[in-house]
Amino acid sequence: MNTDFINITTENLSSEHLCCIIRSKKEHQGIEAKRQWLSGRLNEGHVFRKLNAKATVFIEYAPLETAWVPITGDNYYYVYCLWVLGGDKGKGYGRSLMEYCIDDAGEKGKSGICMLGAKKQKSWLSDQSFAKKFGFKVADTTDNGYELLALSFDGTMPRFTKNAKAQKVENKELTIYYDMQCPFICQNIEMIKQYCETNSIPASLIQIDTLQKAKELPCVFNNYGVFYKGNFETVNLLDIAYLERILKK
Template structure:
């Protein structure tokens, strides 16, 4: 498979979203805008020359939209190979490209956010650990910060303290999110509108800057949902999944007219 580097010149024409076919889809346009604004900060987006789930996205850790301290490392934002492209060596190919590029840029190693067990929207810990990544820090409730140093005795990365407990003081449903993932621009308003229609306390907080992301209350800044101060999930929720959550807390009241 040929590996393509996304640049300002080819960003508009290349397929970059994992499950959205049209380059004109508003979710795709949102993601491409996010990428465009990060390219001058050192963001790298490498993809297979296919229209599917086969890419790796990374950035110097100092510029990462993540509450970590990892000076001199490269942070992998997103790493996904799935569907017909899985099991054909493409994950190895993309990771090797990332390692080669990061070494050429003088980085100390790679850092990536994962979890104790495979979780939605987080990289597969089993594959990463097989490739030599090790757990260097943890955060509530299941987050793991994995790293792959290129040399021995490199200073270890860690989570910032503000993200370790994944808790906030505000009541009701509070959602922190960014446009790093194309799906947030679609699904956040949908569940926000559902909550409003049911008179359920809900506030969506878009993280708009790197500084805000690095001081976020949870490791996964793309999407973190809290209820009454407690972290609930990092999964980007559909309306049906959000309904199940609010029903679980006894907040989904039936329409009296039914």
């Protein structure tokens, strides 16, 4: 196993490969948007640690107080992403990255680590069965099957906010909340915008651009949340087929 890992810093942010699956040699709008988003987070204690290679092997986490998620808790880390894909799977990279996060939390005197999960594994969420091998337990749940997983060091537990559990909005049209943490979001939002304009479908595409807005969101959120007819649908990025299934409801 290659043990050459590096952390993204303000000094290397502009030059390092961000390893979120995208392999384009040309400037990619989503990657540049993520760089801009990260530039405002790194001084808040946000950690992006990756294999020093052009591979999808990385973990991304932040202090819960400054994590853009509607979760409350004192002195926790929140894990946004933990990904190992392709030929790098099965080599121990995932364990190494999780152990780094756990050790980092211990050294900084954190109360624990938490992450978004679900009763049934969902796409775009880190493997919760893997997390549970490290002792993560269900700290909170929503009525539609999402779970907040936590590894507590001191017995305290984080919680979803009351708003996050509401999972309702007054707006009945297609409504998507998003931020720029994921490099796939730019193209995804543009695709949905074009589809809705072409098919005369009213839609509200709402960019979350502050911590306060993220903490007040009316749904669980990792970087994306979809509502239709006032009801929460998913945190998963939509393709056209998925979007059409939602619009038929």
